[in-house]
Amino acid sequence: MILNRKMLFLLLGFCILFNSFNGLTMQIKAAATAKLPPNFIFYVPGLKDPKDVKADVEANGFIASDTFNSHFSFINDKTGKKVLKLNTLDGQNDVLTIPLDGTETKLTLIFKAKGAVAPENRAPYGIFWARWQRGEYQSVLRHNSSNQIKGSSGLSRLNPQNIVSDWHDYRLVFDLAADGKAMTATAFIDGEQRHQTANFEKKNGSGNFLQFGENDGSTNGLGRYPYLLLIKDEDVSGKSLKELSQIVGFDLEAAPELIDDADPVSKKPAKKPAGINMTAADASSKDPNYIDPAYIQDGVIDLVKLPYSKNAAQKVTANPKVSSRLLKKAAAIVDPSGADGTYRTIKEAIDAVQPGALIYIRPGTYQEKLRITKPNLSLIGESPANTIIYGYEADYGGIGGNILVEVDLPQSGYFTAENITFYNKGAEWNRTWGNVERRSVALATKNVHGGYLKNCIFLGQQDTMYLRSGRQYFENCYIEGEVDFICGGATVLFDNCHIHSLYYKDGGYITAAAPSDTNGAGFNNGYVFRNCLLTVDPRMNAKNIYLGRGAWNGGSNGAPNPAKVVFINSQLHGQINAKGWTDWDSVSTAAKQFFREYKNTGEGAIPSETETRRFLTEAEYKSTYSSTQKILGFKPKLPY
Missing domain, CATH: 2.60.120.200 (Jelly Rolls)
Incomplete structure (x- = not known):
């Protein structure tokens, strides 16, 4: 083959390029x-x-x-x-x-x-x-x-x-x-x-x-x-x-083109567990003898040994008296059997009644994800030991999709719950198949004014309680979680409640308060814990539990005001960090918030103020925190 001059130059250029x-x-x-x-x-x-x-x-x-x-x-x-x-x-x-x-x-x-x-x-x-x-x-x-x-x-x-x-x-x-x-x-x-x-x-x-x-x-x-x-x-x-x-001597700029490297596929089982106790199949376990570590016997929670934490709920009454007058006022009765004109599910009852109705819930384990928008409803159970709303809601990378029971009122109204356990098992289930999502909200409230929750149990892990806005009163309740497990911007009084910090290797935060948002009603007093008991998993021994961090500015519409959290006459466990409070980030620091303590006891309490832990003044206590009415702006009253 004879090459002309043009072809020779092209060939020579190619050789030079190849060699280079x-x-x-x-x-x-x-x-x-x-x-x-x-x-x-x-x-x-x-x-x-x-x-x-x-x-x-x-x-x-x-x-x-x-x-x-x-x-x-x-x-x-x-x-x-x-x-x-x-x-x-x-x-x-x-x-x-x-x-x-x-x-x-x-x-x-x-x-x-x-x-x-x-x-x-x-x-x-x-x-x-x-x-x-x-x-x-x-x-x-x-x-x-x-x-x-x-x-x-x-x-x-x-x-x-x-x-x-x-x-x-x-x-x-x-x-x-x-x-x-x-x-x-x-x-x-x-x-x-x-x-x-x-x-x-x-x-x-x-x-x-x-x-x-x-x-x-x-x-x-x-x-x-x-x-x-x-x-x-x-x-x-x-x-x-x-x-x-x-x-x-290496090209740090070039992005590799990978081969045979697909992104992970989902290991999530096709269906969520059908019962409150996970089976081996639910937990993706090959062990034929698998038993849910939070096993509940015969649909009854042992209040001396709660299913996940194994802790005792010390402020909750296991066998409260339910008056016959209350039963007569019930507009609907929920029973798992659906017998005698009752509703099988809580959702069916909510859909059927008018605003302001009272719904009585008979003993049972109710696997439901509820979103309540009707104002002034009351959900009354027989006992938190046997009246249980549960689910496996911990599906998303944010807080909104991980809610078990959400009360979101388009206009101001009250909501009442008594003698019920709210149990979000989503984080527990996630862990069995390799998902680390821990946000598992048991109860979320928005625009709830005059809320009254009594003798209830709330079980989750991160973000157990998402109390976004309004004014609410919790009495004789038990709440457990590990990180930010009481969060949001409502004004809430926790009265004689038991607050338990679960084990988490990186420590924990009890509150992640947002700037208080009462929808213009005033009384923007944040989270107040009065006569409460704080306990902690015995495996936590590094003193890395904080009373709170803040402010969580994405948790309410209350910005740019400071977040507020006050502990009054409460018993603090010994694993509370010496600083008491910590920052949300480098901008939203603890020092900018209204974080206060007043006459607390226990190993985690302090005898005098420190640089990071401040007391309520007597003037602040008397003017704002000395009564329920001053804190919330209303006198809590059960509507029956």
């Missing part, structure tokens, strides 16, 4: 293993051992757990390079640890990452968790299933929601203050600062290292990482990824 590309590829491969600046730690997955991820990271001088290979793996991109994949969808946390010598004053962790969202609710999986441990002190940055970046305290919400579904460039920067203790942690995504916290923590243990992976108890992790670059004691904020690529 091939040379660049060889250069990057070689440089990735070449000598780096001494303050650079650069990890490219699979270079040391392409078959065993644990051996590979250990060959790079990192520390891996015994379970590392069950949570970290290699996947391939189209060029044959390895990409590190994190998957803790089994609910077990895992990290890789990079040893440090303890002299570092600045760390910058740079990585490219792509995550995924949960198929059940489109909530993101956590895409990173990083902790700098320096001696006794530590600072943390983490991404969670609410699409937030959180530090040791405080949070920043990310938008758009799909940020984890695409490749993005992350820089996590930790700076040590001059005192050698305080740390500032800053997260950048694609060059934009998305979160910063100046807080740090002093916890049990010590050491000098950086950990990366997923270690947030409320979030499952999933992420893919083509590299990890840790730079010590150098400000590289002015260096682009292109410039850093030249230093490490």
